[in-house]
Amino acid sequence: MKKLFKILTYVKPYWPYASLNIFFNILAVVFSLASFAVFIPILNMLFKMQDIPEEAPELNFFDFESITQNFNHFAGQMIQKNGQLDTLLYISFIILGLYFLKNLFRYMAMFFLAPIRNGVVRDLRNDMYKKVLILPISYFSEKKKGDIISRMTSDVLEIEWSIMSSLESVFREPIAIIASIAVLFFMSPSLTIFVMVLLPISGFLIGQIGKSLKRTSDKSQKRMGYILSVIEETIGGLRIIKGFTAINSTEKKFKTINQDYTKLMIKLYRKRDMASPLSELMGVGVVVTILWYGGRLILSEDSSMDAAAFLVYLGIFSQILNPAKAITTAFYNVQKGAASVERVEGVLDAPELIEEKPQAISKKEFTDSIEYKNLSFSYQNDVKVLKKINLKVSKGKTIALVGASGGGKSTLADLLPRFYDPQDGGISIDGVDIKDIVIDDLRGLMGIVTQESILFNDTVFNNIALGIEDKVSKEDVINAAKIANAHEFIEQMEEGYDSIIGDRGQKLSGGQRQRLSIARAVLKNPPIMILDEATSALDTESERLVQQALENLMKNRTSLIIAHRLSTIQHADEIIVVDKGEIKERGVHEELLKLKGIYHKLHDMQAFA
Secondary structure, eight states, rough: OOHEEEEEEGGGGGGHHHHHHHHHHHHHHHHHHHHTTTTTHHHHHHHTSOOOHHHHHHOTTTTTHHHHHHHHHHHHHHHHOOHHHHHHHHHHHHHHHHHHHHHHHHHHHHHHHHHHHHHHHHHHHHHHHHHHSOOOHHHHHSSOHHHHHHHIIHHHHHHHHTTTGHHHHHHHHHHHHHHHHHHHHHHHHHHHHHHHHHHHHHHHHHHHHHHHHHHHHHHHHHHHHHHHHHHHHHTTTHHHHTTTTTTHHHHHHHHHHHHHHHHHHHHHHHTTHHHHHHHHHHHHHHHHHHHHHHHHHHHSSTOOOOOOHHHHHHHHHHHHHHHHHHHHHHHHHHHHHHHHHHHHHHHHSOOOOOOTTOBOOOOOOSSSSSEEEEEEESSSSOEEEEEEEEEEEEEOOOOEOOOOOOHHHHHHTTTTSSOOOEEEEEEETTTEEGBOOOHHHHHHHOOOOOESOOOSSBBBHHHHTTTTTTTOOHHHHHHHHHHHTTTHHHHHHHTTOOOOGGGGGSSSOHHHHHHHHHHHHHHHHEEEEEEESTTSSSOHHHHHHHHHHHHHHHSSSSEEEEEEGGSSSSOEEEEEEEEEEEEEEEEEEHHHHHTTTTHHHHHHHHHHH
């Protein structure tokens, strides 16, 4: 329930709407009680089931009997003055007017509830998206993307339909129940106390079923996350599935998962649908018990309530049944949505391992050097990926990292923009520890080009101008594209720089995608460049164009290059050989060849290939 209350804290910014909703709900309840209970005595007098009182005692607003007798006297005088038919007509119009006002105020309550319901869901989704952007990359290596998508979509929708849709009942029905019980207590304290004992018993029984509903709902939401993961992987790997004739086996696997989900949902809906008949049965049971108990009170000689008052009592109590039933249904819905709340909270409460210090230093320029000092790093297990790394990169220098796969080259580069933080040692820029620098400023000093070109289903222009909040001129984008050897093929596209490139740039070739990534880095114009195997996945012609673009990009910049193809880094100012998390060799191309060590071996293998 604590997590549920945390979700409801999202209602706070909408307290003016909530206040208006409560206000109009109160008015709706008042007119509902008035339209039902007040006119029963009038109708009794009209149809001569009750004598018209000739006089009434002094009015006392704290005495129900006094209020009743004064109203009956007023109504009787109206009947005698206007006649039965005219009075009946007046009463009919008044009842119609009261019901009109009741439903008008109910609509107004719902009118002001709509911004709360939809606003809370919008804010929740915004916070989740922001959290996803902030969370460390390690979080997503442990979680399935489909499950995270499920939490941001189906779980948030479940909260909207299960919990937010119950806000109407949460705001309105308690008011109706409290107002009705207050009137009932005013009419007969002893009978109302008896009623108050019965209601918690039925509430307890309903609560037990609600707990079971939450458990089933939790399982179903996890299963939906798994389904979305399978769909996401299928779409991403469709080429391989078709190529390895795995369509039938993949379909069979999906059908099995989908069938398990269907069974869970059938079980879930059966439990949820039990809410309405169960609450109705219990409501009727309470009414029958009251009828028996109240009948005994009336039939006793010292009864303070007559039969007419008891009928009014039952009539008002019947007004409690629908709100109670609505609250029961809302309780079931909330229990169903509670599982989704926990899954959403799992994202919102995930620890932000890469945190910015409160007094972080703003740094907009790079003037001297980057230095790795006694740096060690491991992922989730205790196996050290990097061990006691010491490396200094002076401004304007090009440093190449080479070595076998899994040696720690990419990790060494990923630590610089703080995608991860090391367990031991540290990294400094111009003598300032990167943990002491504002994260946006730190990453603003760097441009990154990776082996996999990360592009978005947007225009060429917007992909190149990604992350630059100030207005970018088309001329600047074109200049960046020219430096990246991308302008020529962009101009040949149907809509030029306004062309949509498809999901992950699927409308472009590998070399074209890579050159767009380089153009993006050129436009950012950072002093530090990180190039992570930027040409390893390209054919010879594309590699030549991209390599030329990279050389244009690295001019007058400090560059950290990760490369498998040694031919692309022979002219680096220093080559660092990383093996099993340690720097084993360092020097320029010719020096390393003379050492006859790891670099020489890698060089010979590629030359032979």
